[in-house]
Amino acid sequence: MSKKSTQRKAAAQNAPAEQPEKAASASPKPAKAPSAPQKPYFAGIDIIKILAAFFVVGIHTFLYNGFYYAEIHEGETKYLVPIAVRWIVYTCVPLFMIATGYLMKNKKFSPSYYKGLIRIIAIYIFIGILCLKVDHTVFGAENTTWNVLKKYLEFNAADYGWYVNYYIALFCMIPFLNLAFNGLETKNQKLILLITITAFTVFARSMFIGFEYQNQSKLFPDYLNGMWPLAYYYAGAYIREYPPKRCFRNKFLVLVVLASAVAFITSSSYKHTIADTNKDNYYHFTSWHFNDYSTYPIFIIAVCIFLLLFDITTTNSKVKFVLQQLSGATFATYLISYIFDRKVYGLYGAKYPPNPDGSWNYDRWTHVWQPWLYVFLHALFWGMVITYAYKIIASLCSKGVDYIRALNAEPEPAGKKKK
Numbered sequence: 001m002s003k004k005s006t007q008r009k010a011a012a013q014n015a016p017a018e019q020p021e022k023a024a025s026a027s028p029k030p031a032k033a034p035s036a037p038q039k040p041y042f043a044g045i046d047i048i049k050i051l052a053a054f055f056v057v058g059i060h061t062f063l064y065n066g067f068y069y070a071e072i073h074e075g076e077t078k079y080l081v082p083i084a085v086r087w088i089v090y091t092c093v094p095l096f097m098i099a100t101g102y103l104m105k106n107k108k109f110s111p112s113y114y115k116g117l118i119r120i121i122a123i124y125i126f127i128g129i130l131c132l133k134v135d136h137t138v139f140g141a142e143n144t145t146w147n148v149l150k151k152y153l154e155f156n157a158a159d160y161g162w163y164v165n166y167y168i169a170l171f172c173m174i175p176f177l178n179l180a181f182n183g184l185e186t187k188n189q190k191l192i193l194l195i196t197i198t199a200f201t202v203f204a205r206s207m208f209i210g211f212e213y214q215n216q217s218k219l220f221p222d223y224l225n226g227m228w229p230l231a232y233y234y235a236g237a238y239i240r241e242y243p244p245k246r247c248f249r250n251k252f253l254v255l256v257v258l259a260s261a262v263a264f265i266t267s268s269s270y271k272h273t274i275a276d277t278n279k280d281n282y283y284h285f286t287s288w289h290f291n292d293y294s295t296y297p298i299f300i301i302a303v304c305i306f307l308l309l310f311d312i313t314t315t316n317s318k319v320k321f322v323l324q325q326l327s328g329a330t331f332a333t334y335l336i337s338y339i340f341d342r343k344v345y346g347l348y349g350a351k352y353p354p355n356p357d358g359s360w361n362y363d364r365w366t367h368v369w370q371p372w373l374y375v376f377l378h379a380l381f382w383g384m385v386i387t388y389a390y391k392i393i394a395s396l397c398s399k400g401v402d403y404i405r406a407l408n409a410e411p412e413p414a415g416k417k418k419k
Contacts, residue, residue: 040313041320046327048099048309053330055092056160057337057376061368062086064345070360071283074274082365083285084266087301093163094232094293094302096330100170101236102310105182109175117171120331123390124164127335128157134339135159159338170229177230181237194238198231198299200224206295213277213288228294235303239310246311258304265290265297325384333376333383340375 062068067086072079107113132148135141148157155161184190204220205228244250269287272278278286290297314320348371352363 038315038317040315042311043314043320043323044310044312045099045102046323047312048095048306049327049330050323051305051309052092052095052099053333053380054376055089055095056334057341057372057379058085058089059092060337060341060375061372062089064341065348065364065368065371066354066360067365068285070285070362072270072273072285073283076274078362080266080270082368083270084262086285087262087265087269087298090293090298091302091305094298095306096163097170097229097232098236098239098302098306100167100174101233101238102240102306103236104174105178105237105240107174107178109179113175114172117168119390119394120164120167120171123332123386124155124158124161124335125152126386126390127332128152128161130336131158131338134342138342158335160335163334166229170233174233177233178237181234187242190238190241194231194234197227197234201226201228202231202294202299203296205292206289206297208289213272213275225294231294231299232302235299236306239306243311244307251308254304254307258301258308261297261300261304265301268297326380329380329383329387331383332386333379336382336386337375337379340378344371344374 062082067082070079128151132141132143132151136143141147151157155165158164181190181193184193199220200222201224204218204222205225207219208216209219210216265287269285269290272288273283273286278284289295292298314323348364352361352367355361
Protein backbone atom coordinates (compact mmCIF):
# COMPACT_ATOMS: atom_id res chain seq x y z
CA MET A 1 0.00 0.00 0.00
CA SER A 2 1.34 3.46 -0.93
CA LYS A 3 2.13 6.12 1.59
CA LYS A 4 -0.60 8.47 0.25
CA SER A 5 -3.32 5.83 0.44
CA THR A 6 -2.31 5.04 4.02
CA GLN A 7 -2.59 8.74 4.97
CA ARG A 8 -6.04 9.03 3.32
CA LYS A 9 -7.30 6.00 5.25
CA ALA A 10 -6.03 7.36 8.56
CA ALA A 11 -7.67 10.74 7.89
CA ALA A 12 -11.00 9.05 7.14
CA GLN A 13 -10.83 7.13 10.39
CA ASN A 14 -10.10 10.28 12.42
CA ALA A 15 -12.76 12.45 10.72
CA PRO A 16 -15.42 13.95 13.08
CA ALA A 17 -18.82 12.26 13.22
CA GLU A 18 -21.65 13.66 11.11
CA GLN A 19 -23.58 16.50 12.80
CA PRO A 20 -26.96 15.57 14.31
CA GLU A 21 -28.82 17.88 11.91
CA LYS A 22 -27.25 16.25 8.88
CA ALA A 23 -27.79 12.77 10.27
CA ALA A 24 -31.44 13.53 10.90
CA SER A 25 -31.91 14.73 7.35
CA ALA A 26 -30.17 11.72 6.01
CA SER A 27 -32.28 9.13 7.87
CA PRO A 28 -35.90 9.02 9.19
CA LYS A 29 -36.51 10.25 12.76
CA PRO A 30 -36.70 7.31 15.19
CA ALA A 31 -40.01 6.74 17.00
CA LYS A 32 -40.23 7.96 20.59
CA ALA A 33 -39.80 5.19 23.14
CA PRO A 34 -43.03 4.40 25.03
CA SER A 35 -43.10 5.66 28.63
CA ALA A 36 -42.97 3.09 31.40
CA PRO A 37 -46.37 2.19 32.86
CA GLN A 38 -47.19 3.99 36.09
CA LYS A 39 -46.67 1.87 39.19
CA PRO A 40 -50.02 1.03 40.82
CA TYR A 41 -50.72 2.58 44.19
CA PHE A 42 -52.21 0.36 46.88
CA ALA A 43 -55.21 2.46 47.81
CA GLY A 44 -56.93 -0.25 49.81
CA ILE A 45 -55.50 0.79 53.18
CA ASP A 46 -56.62 4.39 52.62
CA ILE A 47 -60.11 3.14 51.75
CA ILE A 48 -60.20 0.96 54.88
CA LYS A 49 -59.21 3.86 57.14
CA ILE A 50 -61.85 6.13 55.61
CA LEU A 51 -64.45 3.36 55.92
CA ALA A 52 -63.45 2.82 59.56
CA ALA A 53 -64.00 6.53 60.27
CA PHE A 54 -67.38 6.29 58.56
CA PHE A 55 -68.20 3.29 60.76
CA VAL A 56 -67.20 5.25 63.87
CA VAL A 57 -69.87 7.80 63.12
CA GLY A 58 -72.29 4.96 62.41
CA ILE A 59 -71.75 3.18 65.71
CA HIS A 60 -72.33 6.44 67.57
CA THR A 61 -75.56 6.87 65.62
CA PHE A 62 -76.96 3.86 67.45
CA LEU A 63 -75.88 5.38 70.74
CA TYR A 64 -77.43 8.80 70.23
CA ASN A 65 -80.65 7.96 68.38
CA GLY A 66 -81.93 5.82 71.25
CA PHE A 67 -81.77 2.44 69.50
CA TYR A 68 -80.42 0.73 72.61
CA TYR A 69 -83.63 1.64 74.45
CA ALA A 70 -85.99 0.23 71.84
CA GLU A 71 -88.11 -2.70 73.03
CA ILE A 72 -87.70 -5.57 70.56
CA HIS A 73 -90.19 -8.41 70.84
CA GLU A 74 -90.60 -11.73 69.10
CA GLY A 75 -91.81 -11.40 65.53
CA GLU A 76 -90.45 -7.88 65.03
CA THR A 77 -88.06 -8.99 62.32
CA LYS A 78 -87.76 -5.46 60.95
CA TYR A 79 -85.12 -4.94 63.64
CA LEU A 80 -82.83 -7.50 62.02
CA VAL A 81 -81.58 -4.90 59.52
CA PRO A 82 -80.47 -2.28 62.08
CA ILE A 83 -78.98 -5.03 64.24
CA ALA A 84 -76.94 -6.32 61.29
CA VAL A 85 -75.76 -2.80 60.41
CA ARG A 86 -74.90 -2.20 64.04
CA TRP A 87 -72.57 -5.19 64.08
CA ILE A 88 -70.93 -4.27 60.79
CA VAL A 89 -70.09 -0.72 61.88
CA TYR A 90 -68.91 -2.10 65.22
CA THR A 91 -65.74 -3.17 63.40
CA CYS A 92 -64.56 0.46 63.20
CA VAL A 93 -61.84 0.25 65.85
CA PRO A 94 -60.72 -3.29 64.86
CA LEU A 95 -60.25 -2.09 61.28
CA PHE A 96 -57.99 0.72 62.49
CA MET A 97 -56.01 -1.81 64.54
CA ILE A 98 -55.57 -4.23 61.63
CA ALA A 99 -54.46 -1.37 59.38
CA THR A 100 -51.92 -0.37 62.04
CA GLY A 101 -50.41 -3.86 62.02
CA TYR A 102 -50.33 -3.90 58.23
CA LEU A 103 -48.60 -0.53 57.96
CA MET A 104 -46.19 -0.76 60.90
CA LYS A 105 -45.02 -4.37 61.00
CA ASN A 106 -41.50 -3.36 59.94
CA LYS A 107 -41.02 -0.48 62.36
CA LYS A 108 -37.89 -0.84 64.47
CA PHE A 109 -36.84 0.57 67.80
CA SER A 110 -35.08 3.92 67.61
CA PRO A 111 -35.31 7.22 69.49
CA SER A 112 -36.79 8.88 66.39
CA TYR A 113 -39.60 6.30 66.26
CA TYR A 114 -41.35 7.86 69.25
CA LYS A 115 -41.60 11.19 67.46
CA GLY A 116 -44.65 9.66 65.78
CA LEU A 117 -46.55 10.21 69.03
CA ILE A 118 -46.20 13.98 68.76
CA ARG A 119 -48.90 14.24 66.09
CA ILE A 120 -51.29 12.00 68.03
CA ILE A 121 -50.87 13.91 71.28
CA ALA A 122 -50.93 17.38 69.69
CA ILE A 123 -54.17 16.71 67.81
CA TYR A 124 -55.71 15.11 70.91
CA ILE A 125 -54.83 18.15 73.03
CA PHE A 126 -56.29 20.60 70.52
CA ILE A 127 -59.52 18.68 69.90
CA GLY A 128 -59.78 18.13 73.65
CA ILE A 129 -59.90 21.91 74.09
CA LEU A 130 -62.79 22.12 71.62
CA CYS A 131 -64.68 19.27 73.29
CA LEU A 132 -64.21 20.74 76.77
CA LYS A 133 -65.57 24.07 75.53
CA VAL A 134 -68.64 22.35 74.06
CA ASP A 135 -69.25 20.42 77.27
CA HIS A 136 -68.98 23.64 79.28
CA THR A 137 -71.11 25.79 76.98
CA VAL A 138 -73.83 23.28 76.10
CA PHE A 139 -73.92 20.96 79.11
CA GLY A 140 -72.60 23.20 81.87
CA ALA A 141 -69.59 21.02 82.71
CA GLU A 142 -67.24 22.59 85.24
CA ASN A 143 -63.82 23.19 83.71
CA THR A 144 -61.60 23.92 86.70
CA THR A 145 -57.85 23.59 86.30
CA TRP A 146 -57.83 20.27 88.12
CA ASN A 147 -60.81 18.88 86.21
CA VAL A 148 -59.25 19.77 82.88
CA LEU A 149 -55.89 18.27 83.84
CA LYS A 150 -57.60 15.15 85.17
CA LYS A 151 -59.60 14.71 81.98
CA TYR A 152 -56.50 15.03 79.83
CA LEU A 153 -54.55 12.53 81.91
CA GLU A 154 -57.45 10.07 81.80
CA PHE A 155 -57.99 10.67 78.07
CA ASN A 156 -61.45 12.10 78.63
CA ALA A 157 -60.79 15.62 77.39
CA ALA A 158 -61.95 14.55 73.96
CA ASP A 159 -64.89 12.28 74.70
CA TYR A 160 -63.71 9.58 72.29
CA GLY A 161 -60.18 9.82 73.64
CA TRP A 162 -60.20 6.30 75.08
CA TYR A 163 -58.89 5.21 71.68
CA VAL A 164 -55.89 7.50 72.15
CA ASN A 165 -55.23 5.72 75.43
CA TYR A 166 -55.18 2.35 73.68
CA TYR A 167 -53.21 3.58 70.68
CA ILE A 168 -50.40 5.20 72.68
CA ALA A 169 -49.84 1.99 74.62
CA LEU A 170 -49.90 -0.07 71.42
CA PHE A 171 -47.63 2.41 69.62
CA CYS A 172 -44.99 2.15 72.35
CA MET A 173 -45.07 -1.65 72.14
CA ILE A 174 -44.95 -1.94 68.33
CA PRO A 175 -41.14 -2.19 67.89
CA PHE A 176 -41.05 -5.05 70.39
CA LEU A 177 -44.15 -6.73 68.98
CA ASN A 178 -42.41 -6.62 65.62
CA LEU A 179 -39.33 -8.28 67.08
CA ALA A 180 -41.48 -11.15 68.24
CA PHE A 181 -43.22 -11.49 64.87
CA ASN A 182 -40.36 -10.80 62.48
CA GLY A 183 -37.95 -12.84 64.60
CA LEU A 184 -39.83 -16.04 63.77
CA GLU A 185 -38.32 -17.95 60.89
CA THR A 186 -41.21 -19.62 59.12
CA LYS A 187 -44.74 -18.88 58.00
CA ASN A 188 -46.12 -21.62 60.27
CA GLN A 189 -44.42 -20.13 63.32
CA LYS A 190 -45.93 -16.72 62.61
CA LEU A 191 -49.34 -18.29 62.03
CA ILE A 192 -49.12 -20.12 65.37
CA LEU A 193 -48.23 -16.83 67.08
CA LEU A 194 -51.31 -15.19 65.55
CA ILE A 195 -53.54 -18.13 66.51
CA THR A 196 -52.22 -18.20 70.08
CA ILE A 197 -52.70 -14.47 70.66
CA THR A 198 -56.16 -14.55 69.05
CA ALA A 199 -57.25 -17.61 71.02
CA PHE A 200 -56.49 -16.10 74.43
CA THR A 201 -57.49 -12.50 73.75
CA VAL A 202 -60.50 -12.90 71.42
CA PHE A 203 -61.94 -16.43 71.36
CA ALA A 204 -61.46 -16.93 75.10
CA ARG A 205 -63.66 -13.90 75.74
CA SER A 206 -66.65 -15.21 73.83
CA MET A 207 -66.33 -18.97 73.23
CA PHE A 208 -68.75 -20.88 75.45
CA ILE A 209 -69.78 -24.51 75.79
CA GLY A 210 -73.54 -25.05 75.95
CA PHE A 211 -76.55 -23.15 74.68
CA GLU A 212 -78.43 -22.21 77.88
CA TYR A 213 -77.48 -18.85 79.32
CA GLN A 214 -77.51 -20.02 82.94
CA ASN A 215 -75.51 -23.20 82.34
CA GLN A 216 -72.83 -22.15 79.87
CA SER A 217 -69.15 -22.52 80.56
CA LYS A 218 -66.13 -20.81 79.01
CA LEU A 219 -63.85 -22.89 76.85
CA PHE A 220 -60.62 -20.92 77.44
CA PRO A 221 -59.22 -18.86 80.31
CA ASP A 222 -59.88 -15.22 79.45
CA TYR A 223 -57.55 -13.30 81.76
CA LEU A 224 -55.77 -11.84 78.74
CA ASN A 225 -58.86 -10.53 76.93
CA GLY A 226 -57.78 -6.92 77.59
CA MET A 227 -54.91 -7.50 75.15
CA TRP A 228 -57.28 -7.89 72.19
CA PRO A 229 -55.57 -5.10 70.17
CA LEU A 230 -52.60 -7.45 69.77
CA ALA A 231 -54.76 -9.97 67.91
CA TYR A 232 -55.84 -7.35 65.39
CA TYR A 233 -52.32 -5.95 65.11
CA TYR A 234 -50.81 -9.35 64.36
CA ALA A 235 -53.62 -10.11 61.92
CA GLY A 236 -52.63 -7.03 59.93
CA ALA A 237 -48.94 -7.90 60.16
CA TYR A 238 -49.59 -11.46 58.96
CA ILE A 239 -51.66 -10.25 55.99
CA ARG A 240 -48.85 -7.84 55.07
CA GLU A 241 -46.29 -10.65 55.23
CA TYR A 242 -48.39 -13.28 53.47
CA PRO A 243 -51.13 -11.58 51.44
CA PRO A 244 -53.62 -14.03 49.92
CA LYS A 245 -53.68 -14.30 46.17
CA ARG A 246 -55.90 -11.67 44.58
CA CYS A 247 -58.48 -13.66 42.66
CA PHE A 248 -62.25 -14.03 42.38
CA ARG A 249 -62.32 -17.34 44.22
CA ASN A 250 -60.57 -15.98 47.30
CA LYS A 251 -62.65 -12.81 47.38
CA PHE A 252 -65.87 -14.80 47.03
CA LEU A 253 -64.83 -17.14 49.85
CA VAL A 254 -64.08 -14.16 52.11
CA LEU A 255 -67.44 -12.62 51.22
CA VAL A 256 -69.24 -15.86 52.14
CA VAL A 257 -67.46 -16.01 55.51
CA LEU A 258 -68.27 -12.34 56.12
CA ALA A 259 -71.96 -12.81 55.32
CA SER A 260 -72.11 -15.94 57.50
CA ALA A 261 -70.51 -14.16 60.47
CA VAL A 262 -72.88 -11.18 60.14
CA ALA A 263 -75.89 -13.51 59.85
CA PHE A 264 -74.75 -15.51 62.88
CA ILE A 265 -74.15 -12.57 65.22
CA THR A 266 -77.32 -10.80 64.03
CA SER A 267 -79.57 -13.80 64.63
CA SER A 268 -77.81 -14.59 67.90
CA SER A 269 -78.24 -11.12 69.39
CA TYR A 270 -81.84 -10.94 68.12
CA LYS A 271 -82.65 -14.20 69.94
CA HIS A 272 -80.93 -12.98 73.09
CA THR A 273 -82.86 -9.72 72.94
CA ILE A 274 -86.33 -11.28 72.64
CA ALA A 275 -85.60 -14.10 75.10
CA ASP A 276 -87.38 -14.27 78.45
CA THR A 277 -84.02 -13.91 80.16
CA ASN A 278 -83.95 -10.34 78.82
CA LYS A 279 -87.28 -9.41 80.38
CA ASP A 280 -85.72 -7.51 83.26
CA ASN A 281 -83.83 -5.46 80.67
CA TYR A 282 -87.17 -4.52 79.02
CA TYR A 283 -86.17 -6.44 75.87
CA HIS A 284 -83.61 -3.84 74.93
CA PHE A 285 -80.87 -4.80 72.48
CA THR A 286 -78.43 -7.21 74.08
CA SER A 287 -75.92 -9.93 73.33
CA TRP A 288 -74.76 -12.39 75.93
CA HIS A 289 -71.19 -12.77 74.77
CA PHE A 290 -70.38 -10.68 71.72
CA ASN A 291 -70.90 -7.03 72.69
CA ASP A 292 -67.19 -6.27 72.72
CA TYR A 293 -64.34 -5.82 70.28
CA SER A 294 -62.63 -8.87 71.78
CA THR A 295 -65.16 -11.39 70.46
CA TYR A 296 -64.69 -13.84 67.62
CA PRO A 297 -67.60 -12.80 65.35
CA ILE A 298 -66.34 -9.21 65.37
CA PHE A 299 -62.80 -10.40 64.73
CA ILE A 300 -63.94 -12.50 61.77
CA ILE A 301 -66.06 -9.71 60.27
CA ALA A 302 -63.27 -7.13 60.62
CA VAL A 303 -60.63 -9.40 59.07
CA CYS A 304 -62.96 -10.26 56.18
CA ILE A 305 -63.71 -6.60 55.44
CA PHE A 306 -59.98 -5.91 55.48
CA LEU A 307 -59.23 -8.82 53.13
CA LEU A 308 -61.87 -7.65 50.68
CA LEU A 309 -60.43 -4.15 50.39
CA PHE A 310 -56.74 -4.02 51.32
CA ASP A 311 -55.30 -4.90 47.90
CA ILE A 312 -57.31 -2.41 45.82
CA THR A 313 -54.94 -0.47 43.56
CA THR A 314 -55.13 2.63 41.38
CA THR A 315 -52.87 4.33 38.84
CA ASN A 316 -54.86 7.57 38.86
CA SER A 317 -52.71 10.21 40.55
CA LYS A 318 -55.72 12.38 41.43
CA VAL A 319 -57.54 9.50 43.11
CA LYS A 320 -54.35 8.64 44.97
CA PHE A 321 -53.95 12.22 46.21
CA VAL A 322 -57.57 12.51 47.40
CA LEU A 323 -57.48 9.17 49.21
CA GLN A 324 -54.21 10.05 50.92
CA GLN A 325 -55.57 13.36 52.18
CA LEU A 326 -58.79 11.80 53.45
CA SER A 327 -57.14 8.84 55.14
CA GLY A 328 -54.52 11.07 56.72
CA ALA A 329 -57.28 13.01 58.50
CA THR A 330 -59.19 10.01 59.90
CA PHE A 331 -57.70 10.30 63.41
CA ALA A 332 -58.80 13.92 63.80
CA THR A 333 -62.14 13.04 62.16
CA TYR A 334 -62.70 10.34 64.74
CA LEU A 335 -62.05 12.62 67.70
CA ILE A 336 -63.88 15.72 66.51
CA SER A 337 -67.01 13.81 65.44
CA TYR A 338 -68.16 14.07 69.08
CA ILE A 339 -68.86 17.79 68.65
CA PHE A 340 -71.15 17.19 65.67
CA ASP A 341 -72.78 14.21 67.36
CA ARG A 342 -73.80 16.49 70.20
CA LYS A 343 -75.01 19.16 67.82
CA VAL A 344 -77.17 17.12 65.45
CA TYR A 345 -78.86 14.44 67.55
CA GLY A 346 -80.84 16.85 69.70
CA LEU A 347 -82.42 18.23 66.53
CA TYR A 348 -82.79 14.76 65.08
CA GLY A 349 -84.59 13.49 68.19
CA ALA A 350 -86.98 16.44 68.11
CA LYS A 351 -87.73 15.77 64.45
CA TYR A 352 -88.58 12.12 65.18
CA PRO A 353 -89.95 12.13 68.74
CA PRO A 354 -90.95 8.95 70.61
CA ASN A 355 -94.23 7.27 69.76
CA PRO A 356 -97.34 8.34 71.73
CA ASP A 357 -96.86 5.38 74.08
CA GLY A 358 -93.27 6.45 74.75
CA SER A 359 -91.68 3.67 72.72
CA TRP A 360 -88.78 4.20 70.35
CA ASN A 361 -89.76 5.69 67.00
CA TYR A 362 -88.62 3.37 64.20
CA ASP A 363 -88.51 6.38 61.87
CA ARG A 364 -85.25 7.24 63.57
CA TRP A 365 -83.78 4.21 61.86
CA THR A 366 -85.34 4.74 58.43
CA HIS A 367 -83.92 8.29 58.41
CA VAL A 368 -80.62 7.40 60.09
CA TRP A 369 -78.64 8.41 57.03
CA GLN A 370 -79.39 12.07 57.70
CA PRO A 371 -77.40 12.56 60.91
CA TRP A 372 -74.89 9.91 59.90
CA LEU A 373 -73.84 11.75 56.73
CA TYR A 374 -74.07 15.16 58.39
CA VAL A 375 -71.71 14.20 61.19
CA PHE A 376 -69.29 12.31 58.95
CA LEU A 377 -68.92 15.01 56.31
CA HIS A 378 -68.58 17.83 58.83
CA ALA A 379 -66.14 15.88 61.00
CA LEU A 380 -64.11 14.85 57.96
CA PHE A 381 -63.87 18.45 56.72
CA TRP A 382 -62.72 19.83 60.05
CA GLY A 383 -60.53 16.81 60.62
CA MET A 384 -58.71 17.68 57.40
CA VAL A 385 -58.42 21.33 58.45
CA ILE A 386 -56.92 20.36 61.81
CA THR A 387 -54.57 17.83 60.23
CA TYR A 388 -53.35 20.33 57.64
CA ALA A 389 -52.89 22.98 60.32
CA TYR A 390 -50.78 20.55 62.34
CA LYS A 391 -48.65 19.74 59.28
CA ILE A 392 -48.04 23.42 58.59
CA ILE A 393 -47.11 24.17 62.19
CA ALA A 394 -44.89 21.06 62.39
CA SER A 395 -43.16 22.07 59.15
CA LEU A 396 -42.54 25.61 60.38
CA CYS A 397 -41.18 24.32 63.68
CA SER A 398 -38.89 21.89 61.84
CA LYS A 399 -37.59 24.64 59.57
CA GLY A 400 -37.06 26.89 62.58
CA VAL A 401 -35.03 24.22 64.35
CA ASP A 402 -32.97 23.57 61.21
CA TYR A 403 -32.32 27.31 60.83
CA ILE A 404 -31.13 27.64 64.42
CA ARG A 405 -28.87 24.60 64.02
CA ALA A 406 -27.45 26.06 60.81
CA LEU A 407 -26.66 29.34 62.56
CA ASN A 408 -24.91 27.56 65.39
CA ALA A 409 -22.95 25.45 62.93
CA GLU A 410 -21.65 28.44 60.89
CA PRO A 411 -17.95 29.19 61.41
CA GLU A 412 -16.98 32.52 62.94
CA PRO A 413 -16.30 35.23 60.33
CA ALA A 414 -12.64 35.75 59.44
CA GLY A 415 -11.06 38.45 61.51
CA LYS A 416 -8.00 39.36 63.40
CA LYS A 417 -6.20 36.52 65.01
CA LYS A 418 -6.67 36.25 68.70
CA LYS A 419 -3.60 37.28 70.64
